[in-house]
Amino acid sequence: MLEFIQLLKQRYQILLHHSQNKIDPLVNEQRINQLTLAEAIIRKGKLLDSPRSLPLQIAVIGPTQVGKSSLVNVLLATNAAGVSPLAGYTVHPHGFCHQASLTQCGELQRYFGRFQCLDVALLSEHRYDCYTLSESSARSPLLPPCVIWDTPDFDSIDSAVYREGVLRAVALADVLILVLSKEKYADQTVWDMMTLLADLRQPTLICLNKLSEGSSALLTQSLREKWQHARTDQFPEVVPLYYQKPAGLPNWPIGHEQILTQLQSQLNQRQHAVVQQVFLQHYWQSWLAPVFEEHQAERDWQVLVDELIQHCIESYQRDFLHHPHYYETFQQTVAELLTLLEIPGLAGILTGARKALTWPIRQLMKLGSKQLHIVNSSHEIVLLKQIAEHTMILAADKLIAKAEQSQQEIWWKAISVRLRGERQTILQDFDEAAKTYHLDFQQEVERTAHRLYDKLQEQPRVLNTLRAARVTADAAVIAITLNTGGIGMQDLVIAPAMLTVTSLLTESAIGGYMHKMEAQLKQQQLQQVKQTLFMDSLANKLLNLPRQIAASNPFNISPEQLREIECQLTEKRHGLRLL
Numbered sequence: 001m002l003e004f005i006q007l008l009k010q011r012y013q014i015l016l017h018h019s020q021n022k023i024d025p026l027v028n029e030q031r032i033n034q035l036t037l038a039e040a041i042i043r044k045g046k047l048l049d050s051p052r053s054l055p056l057q058i059a060v061i062g063p064t065q066v067g068k069s070s071l072v073n074v075l076l077a078t079n080a081a082g083v084s085p086l087a088g089y090t091v092h093p094h095g096f097c098h099q100a101s102l103t104q105c106g107e108l109q110r111y112f113g114r115f116q117c118l119d120v121a122l123l124s125e126h127r128y129d130c131y132t133l134s135e136s137s138a139r140s141p142l143l144p145p146c147v148i149w150d151t152p153d154f155d156s157i158d159s160a161v162y163r164e165g166v167l168r169a170v171a172l173a174d175v176l177i178l179v180l181s182k183e184k185y186a187d188q189t190v191w192d193m194m195t196l197l198a199d200l201r202q203p204t205l206i207c208l209n210k211l212s213e214g215s216s217a218l219l220t221q222s223l224r225e226k227w228q229h230a231r232t233d234q235f236p237e238v239v240p241l242y243y244q245k246p247a248g249l250p251n252w253p254i255g256h257e258q259i260l261t262q263l264q265s266q267l268n269q270r271q272h273a274v275v276q277q278v279f280l281q282h283y284w285q286s287w288l289a290p291v292f293e294e295h296q297a298e299r300d301w302q303v304l305v306d307e308l309i310q311h312c313i314e315s316y317q318r319d320f321l322h323h324p325h326y327y328e329t330f331q332q333t334v335a336e337l338l339t340l341l342e343i344p345g346l347a348g349i350l351t352g353a354r355k356a357l358t359w360p361i362r363q364l365m366k367l368g369s370k371q372l373h374i375v376n377s378s379h380e381i382v383l384l385k386q387i388a389e390h391t392m393i394l395a396a397d398k399l400i401a402k403a404e405q406s407q408q409e410i411w412w413k414a415i416s417v418r419l420r421g422e423r424q425t426i427l428q429d430f431d432e433a434a435k436t437y438h439l440d441f442q443q444e445v446e447r448t449a450h451r452l453y454d455k456l457q458e459q460p461r462v463l464n465t466l467r468a469a470r471v472t473a474d475a476a477v478i479a480i481t482l483n484t485g486g487i488g489m490q491d492l493v494i495a496p497a498m499l500t501v502t503s504l505l506t507e508s509a510i511g512g513y514m515h516k517m518e519a520q521l522k523q524q525q526l527q528q529v530k531q532t533l534f535m536d537s538l539a540n541k542l543l544n545l546p547r548q549i550a551a552s553n554p555f556n557i558s559p560e561q562l563r564e565i566e567c568q569l570t571e572k573r574h575g576l577r578l579l
């Protein structure tokens with residue numbers, strides 16, 4: 001899960017600088033923050049799983065210049081945290097071990113991961129993936145043994161660059177201290193942050209700093225309203241802080257010394273697994289919305305390809321199988337039948353021709369180019385080529401329309417470019433496949449011719465009439481001429497003698513059988529063309545295009561990857577029944 005969240009965040013970060021990004025930059029940034037926090041929450045979970053327990057972690061958070069660092073100094077009774085009137089002064093999380101040792105915090109580096117723990121003196125303003133940890137020698141009556149974290153602000157213009165440090169410290173914290181001032185308590189950034197942190201259910205304390213006499217009650221009331229607007233949990237206790245002129249520090253009010261120790265008692269670390277699950281579930285749909293859109297685009301493409309293939313099938317049926325002038329296969333069957341009949345005067349030629357038509361078809365191809373000649377002169381091949389070309393044009397048009405209408409413009413454009421690049425290869429492969437199919441189908445033609453021949457043997461009268469008709473000899477010559485390359489398939493279909501013989505047969509006693517054979521042949525043809533050409537050759541290549549552009553998809557997370565990770569999202573951890 002951790003790797004997946006990191007990957008998702010990385011994708012959003014790339015998108016932020018992408019000129020064609022359609023996600024609102026504000027939304028994009030919010031999602032990056034949510035994912036950054038999610039990563040930190042998961043890391044915290046791993047930390048809690050480890051057998052070595054850490055001291056209590058307290059994070060002091062708030063907008064810039066509210067006095068976070070000053071408050072840390074007050075709570076620690078030191079001046080170790082850097083204080084300055086310059087906005088955005090603290091830019092690295094700084095942990096102070098109070099009544100705790102650095103060795104007790106050894107596990108923290110594992111939590112911070114790529115963040116490096118550096119000595120304060122080595123921290124650089126230009127490198128934000130660092131934190132610092134130091135021991136505080138003073139013993140403060142205001143704090144239990146703990147690590148208290150001074151954190152950078154989350155509202156200044158530059159804060160986005162060091163936001164991850166804040167969120168790391170926040171997710172690590174068992175207890176939060178939100179510092180606000182009367183200038184800053186109403187800022188939207190404060191309440192956006194408090195909304196984001198709501199699912200973490202951390203015991204929280206609000207310190208209202210830089211107060212002037214008498215303003216506390218009114219501000220607290222206003223704060224309560226803002227809290228209740230942003231969150232559903234109980235409004236936290238508010239500690240009013242007034243300035244202590246001589247020390248230059250806020251003054252911790254008398255009677256509130258035990259407040260942090262009391263907050264510690266509200267802690268329930270065993271809930272972390274639930275917190276993590278709730279947080280991920282809360283944002284999951286919105287984080288993955290663009291991924292779902294990418295998947296939807298692919299599904300839309302599948303539907304589009306299905307429509308194109310349906311269109312191909314309809315064209316093939318209308319313009320070939322059911323077209324009286326172009327359907328040639330059955331005529332060819334009759335031509336084959338004629339070569340099987342012993343027609344007076346043609347015996348010599350027929351024997352030679354029959355040899356050329358001996359099974360298997362592969363062997364026949366070796367013998368010469370006679371069958372190839374049939375393929376090359378076939379109207380079916382010409383038509384299939386036209387259908388494929390037309391499909392490519394249709395597909396290109398539809399892709400342009402999709403790019404204009406869809407949210408996923410980049411995706412559709414990429415498919416469009418890919419299709420243009422692949423067009424020639426797809427058409428060439430289709431042409432090859434069409435020729436192979438046609439050659440293979442000659443076996444069916446011959447098999448049907450043999451069946452008709454066998455049927456004719458059962459009908460001596462029809463057979464004799466056929467043999468006696470002069471036109472049969474003419475048609476047989478045409479059939480042989482076809483097989484020897486003298487004429488093409490188109491000539492065969494319109495040859496009057498062939499037409500006459502065909503009608504002679506269809507009107508004879510085997511007419512019904514002829515029709516049945518023709519219907520069967522058409523059915524087989526349709527099945528084979530549909531499967532081997534339209535599906536295996538054309539559709540598969542078109543459906544493969546999304547694979548080729550996958551790397552350029554902004555998210556490029558496959559449905560399988562997503563399914564696998566979503567299983568983890570609902571899986572039970574620590575034997576708890578989650579969601």
Ligand SMILES: Nc1nc2c(ncn2[C@@H]2O[C@H](COP(=O)(O)OP(=O)(O)OP(=O)(O)O)[C@@H](O)[C@H]2O)c(=O)[nH]1
Nearest residue numbers: 064065066067068069070083084085088089090210
């Ligand atoms: N008037 C007054 N000034 C204060 C008070 N607390 C802190 N300051 C001053 O406010 C300025 C900012 O204080 P910091 O503690 O550095 O504030 P911060 O929230 O850590 O600020 P960043 O690190 O920049 O986010 C300093 O000049 C402090 O001296 C206070 O209670 N009253």
Ligand SMILES: [Mg+2]
Nearest residue numbers: 068069089090
């Ligand atoms: Mg500071």
